[in-house]
Structures are given as structure tokens and as C-alpha cells.
Amino acid sequence: MTRRAPTGAALLQPGVTKAITDAVLAEWAEQGYARLSMESVAKRAGVGKSALYRRWPSKQEMAMAVLADFSVALAATPDTGSLRGDLREALDSVLTWLTDPSFSRIMPDLAAEATRNPELCAFMKNMIGTPRRERSAVMLHRAVERGELRADVDLELLQDLLAAPVYWRLSVRGFPVEPTYLDDLTDLILRAVTTTGSA
Structure with a gap:
């Protein structure tokens, strides 16, 4: 799915774009996607609705473009x-993403909306999931080239392991994620995928 590029007028006003971005995240976190509107975002950002429509043709494209920019x-x-160092830093970044004050409230709502809205689900996959995984794949391919990571490791599954346990602990179990948890998770992943079979 191709994102609509902002117009020249939008690119000339980065301050306005920042205000709109902040307003989208705040409104979505407070009101939920169903009640998110171009009008409420424009009012919160202190701009006219035309400033939004110069950037995005619809609420859905606005919401997902802003969330994608933030997430990626x-x-x-x-x-x-x-x-080991790369995995530990990657887990830190996942934790930062999932515990952001606005995103931590948006994520459950987004997941629920995506089950009802196939187009939104496609946006989420193509604009957030795929770009994030492409970035982490660079890190994993480097490890293969260094001989630290077995060449036969399923990189798709390994990328799941970099986010799923943290999300599960935070969102499903409701437990905090301490540095020791991330250290232990890093070592557990290493034992499963490294060429030596141990950290």
C-alpha cells in the first residue's frame, strides 16, 4: 500500500506538521480510533482542517501515517x-516503543480496530510491521556475516521473539519489564540461536 506523499505546502511547515502529529497521538490515546476525527485533531493542533487535508486525504491515512512515523x-x-549487544539494545527500543505514554494506550485500541477493519490491518502491516522488521533484519544479517548467528536460523521467528515477550509481559500479564528481565531474555534468545549454543 503506497503512502500519499505530503504536498510541497506541507513540507514547508514542519512546525505545523509537528503540532498535528502530537495532536493525532494525543487524541487517539484519549478518545480511541472510532472517535478520532480530523476536526478534533485540527482543533487540538490549532490549525485549520485544510492543513490536515494537504497532508492526508482521510482520517485513516492521517492516523496510520503519524503512527508509522512514530513507530518506525x-x-x-x-x-x-x-x-548480544545488538539484541539487548533492540529489546530496549521495543520497551521504549511499547511504554510510550500515548502509544501504550493506542496499541490495544489499534489491535482491536484492525480485527474489524481489513484496510487498517493492511496499513498497520505495511507501514509499521514491515519497515520495523526490515530494520531489525539488517542487525541479524550482520550477525550471520560475523558468524555469531547460525545461517539456518528462522529470522522471521527470531524477530517475533524480539517483541512478543515484552508485549505479552506488559499488555497481557500486566507486569513491569525490568532491566534484569531484558538481560535474561537476551541470554535466552542467544542460547537458542547462536552458533555456539550458549551466551
Whole structure:
């Protein structure tokens, strides 16, 4: 799915774009996607609705473009020189993403909406999931080239392991994620996928 590029007028006003972005995230977190509207975002950002429509043709494209920009920017591609260091930094970035005050409230709503809205689900996959995974894949391919990661490791499954346990602990179990949890998770992943079979 192709994102609509902002017009020249939009690109000339980065301050306005920042105000709109902040307003979208705040309104979505407070009101939910169903009650999110171009009008409420424009009012909160202190701009006219035309400023929004110059950037996006619909609420759905506005919401997903803003959320994608926010989410992909937080997808780490660490290059610490070791697989363990890279994995640990990647897990930190996942935690930062999932515990953001606005996103932590948006994520459950987004997941629920996506089950009812196939187009929104496609936006979420193509604009957030795929770009984030492409970034983490760079880190994993480097580890394969260094000989730290087995060449036969399922990289798709490994990328699931970089986010799923943190999400499950936070959102499903409602437990905090301490640094020791991330350290232990890093070592567990390493034992499963490294060429030596141990951290």
C-alpha cells in the first residue's frame, strides 16, 4: 500500500506538521480510533482542517501515517559489534516503543480496530510491521556475516521473539519489564540461536 506523499505546502511547515502529529497521538490515546476525527485533531493542533487535508486525504491515512512515523523511528538498528549487544539494545527500543505514554494506550485500541477493519490491518502491516522488521533484519544479517548467528536460523521467528515477550509481559500479564528481565531474555534468545549454543 503506497503512502500519499505530503504536498510541497506541507513540507514547508514542519512546525505545523509537528503540532498535528502530537495532536493525532494525543487524541487517539484519549478518545480511541472510532472517535478520532480530523476536526478534533485540527482543533487540538490549532490549525485549520485544510492543513490536515494537504497532508492526508482521510482520517485513516492521517492516523496510520503519524503512527508509522512514530513507530518506525523507534525501530533500532544497533551495531554494537556483538549479537548480544545488538539484541539487548533492540529489546530496549521495543520497551521504549511499547511504554510510550500515548502509544501504550493506542496499541490495544489499534489491535482491536484492525480485527474489524481489513484496510487498517493492511496499513498497520505495511507501514509499521514491515519497515520495523526490515530494520531489525539488517542487525541479524550482520550477525550471520560475523558468524555469531547460525545461517539456518528462522529470522522471521527470531524477530517475533524480539517483541512478543515484552508485549505479552506488559499488555497481557500486566507486569513491569525490568532491566534484569531484558538481560535474561537476551541470554535466552542467544542460547537458542547462536552458533555456539550458549551466551
